Amino acid sequence: MPVVNRIADYADDMAQWRRHxxxxxxxGLDCPKTAAFVAERLREFGVDEIHEGIARTGLVAIVNGQGDGPTIGLRADMDGLPIAEATGLAYASEHEGRMHAxxxxGHTTMLLGAARYLAETRNFSGRVALIFQPAEEQGGGAGVMVEEGIMDRFDIREVYALHNVPGLDLGxxxxxPGPIMAAVDTFHIHIKGxxxxxxxxxxxxxxxxxxxGIAQAIQTIVSRNHYxxxxxxxxxxxxxxxxVDNVIPDTAWLNGTVRTFDPGVQKMVMExxxxxxxxxxxxFGVEAWLxxxxxxxxxxxxxxKAGFATQVAREIAGEDRVIADAGREMGAEDFAYMLQARPGAYLFVGQGPGAGLHHPEYDFNDEVAPIxxxxxxxxxxxxQPAA
Incomplete structure (x- = not known):
């Protein structure tokens, strides 16, 4: 089946929500306006419970289905990035130096659309926990929500998330299966001469x-110290x-990032x-520390769970528009913390041509939201089919 007809009816509303x-x-963790907007919409939809103030501004909404059953978790991230927007759109960021890049x-809008439909139809058993999370980009909001006990508090048995992909065909x-995004570490090297x-x-x-010298030598870790x-x-x-052009300074520093999948490789890099x-x-006769x-x-x-989610995606997109074993990539995602706590899956969905993620001209394609x-x-x- 393609896009759910009832959800297609929400397309204009979803575009308005997303552009707001x-x-x-x-x-980061400070998303009070976003969280307030989400909570207001959820109350309009008639969800059964709204639990606010988790990970400072995150929230979890509960929709009860028909009869007893487990709780399935669906997550959307809410935070933006410290990037100056250059889209020139009528609905461009009103907060200087910040944008949804x-x-x-769009992720928040997709989950709001699902919330509206699920609260209206309730064609499932058990419960669904709608997780609206701050601080994906920086601060590990997913980890904070897990540490604050959402999995046990709401008895979530499995959990899923989606991320858009510019440049991939719409829908x-x-x-x-298995590892899909890398672990990410950062390093700061301070030098005093x-x-x-x-x-x-x-x-x-x-x-x-x-x-x-340090920057060049670090690259030999990849080329000479690992398989x-x-x-x-x-x-x-x-x-x-x-x-100043004609002054050698007293100090210097360099930063960077390390991406791994294997804890043994991570340990080797640190050493x-x-x-x-x-x-x-x-x-070089200087002091330096890492x-x-x-x-x-x-x-x-x-x-x-990845196999199951793939089958659901095929219902929406069609057999030939779902790649079930795309391989892993070196980006990182704090949804990792939720997948450490509960089984589940993370998927990507194409949004067609446009500027890439974290680019000042990026914009979410509203056609993706109903999908x-x-x-x-x-x-x-x-x-969790209804009985």
């Missing part, structure tokens, strides 16, 4: 040269030093970074 949310992007306004779904005049470098201990078929990405993304930083510092921050874990789909809402709704009805 696009105007008011909020960051990853489509979380095409893909996922994969002795500055001086650029004409007399022999009187300095140059932290800039040390930073360059080539084990996924690993190390990217130096920032190097900062100096203020080698420590050794490289110490060795390069000694060779701050390594372990971030989101790998996102790992339950194979059975995603239909997927969520049918997921519940198929997982």
């Amino acid at each position: 949310l696009h105007r008011i992007p909020e960051l 990853c489509g979380h306004d 095409t779904f893909y996922t994969t 002795v500055g001086g005049h650029g004409a007399m470098p022999h009187e300095t201990r140059d932290p800039v040269m040390a930073a360059v 080539a078929l084990n996924d690993l990405v190390i990217s130096v993304t920032q190097i900062h030093a100096g203020t 080698r970074m420590e050794q490289i930083v110490a060795g390069q510092a000694a060779s 701050d390594y921050e372990i971030g989101y874990p790998a996102t790992v789909n339950d194979p059975d 995603g809402a239909s997927f969520f709704a049918r997921l519940v009805e198929c997982a």
Whole structure:
């Protein structure tokens, strides 16, 4: 079956909701305007329970089905990004320096559309827990919600989420059993040398040269310290030093990211970074130290739940528009914490051509919202059919 007819009827409303949310992007755990808008819509829909203030501004809404049964969880992220919007749209961000550059306004809208339909039809058994989560981009809101006990509090047995993909044909779904997104860590390397005049470098201990040496040496971890078929990405993304053309500075620092799937590879990277930083510092005669921050874990789909979700996606999109074993990728996603707590699956849905995620010209395609809402709704009805 294609998009659920009743949900198709909501398309104009969903576009209005999404564009309102696009105007008011909020960051991290602090999404009060977004959460208030979501709660207002949920009350209009007549959901049975709304639990607010989880992970500061997150909320969980409960819709009861027909008779007894388990609780299935559906999650949408609500936060935006600290990016200045360059779309020029009539509904562009009203908050300077912030925008919905990853489509979380659309994800929230898709789950609201599913909520409206499920509260209206209740063609399922048990309960559905609608999870509206802050701080996916930074702060690990999914982990905070899990730590605050939502899985046990609402007796959630399985959990699912969707993410849009610019450049993928509209309405095409893909996922994969097992690992689908990488663990992500960040590193900060601080260097303290002795500055001086650029004409007399022999009187300095140059932290800039040390930073360059460390950045180059770090890349050998990928090329020389791990098996080539084990996924690993190390990217130096920032190097900062100096203020004047003819002055060698006292200090420098560099930052970056590490993406892994295997905890053993992650441990090796941490150890080698420590050794490289110490060795390069000694060779350049500077002081240097590493701050390594372990971030989101790998996102790992339950194979059975991924297979089930794929079958539901085929109902919506058609057999030839669903890729069931797309392989894994090196991006990261804090939904990983929910999948550590409960079996479930994370899927992607195409939204057609347009600017990429985290780009200042990105905009969510409103045509995707009824597709995603239909997927969520049918997921519940198929997982927990009414007696």
